[in-house]
Amino acid sequence: MKIFKFFQYAYLAFALLFIYVAAKKYMENEVIDYVSLLLAATAVFMFFFRKKFNKRFEDRDRK
Numbered sequence: 001m002k003i004f005k006f007f008q009y010a011y012l013a014f015a016l017l018f019i020y021v022a023a024k025k026y027m028e029n030e031v032i033d034y035v036s037l038l039l040a041a042t043a044v045f046m047f048f049f050r051k052k053f054n055k056r057f058e059d060r061d062r063k
Helices: 002-029 034-062
Strands: none
Touching: 002 034
C-alpha cells in the first residue's frame, strides 16, 4: 500500500513540472500553453482524488 502513497505525491510532482513548462513557454514566447496548464490542473485534481480514495480504502481495512 505504500506504493499508492508514492504515486499520490507523484501527481504533485507532475503538476509542478507542467506548471514549469507552461511558465517557461510564456516567458520565452509570451504564448500561454493551455495544454500544460490543463494537465497541471488534472494532476492536482488526481492528487486530491487519490488522497481521498486512499483514506477511504485505509478506513475500510481498519474495520
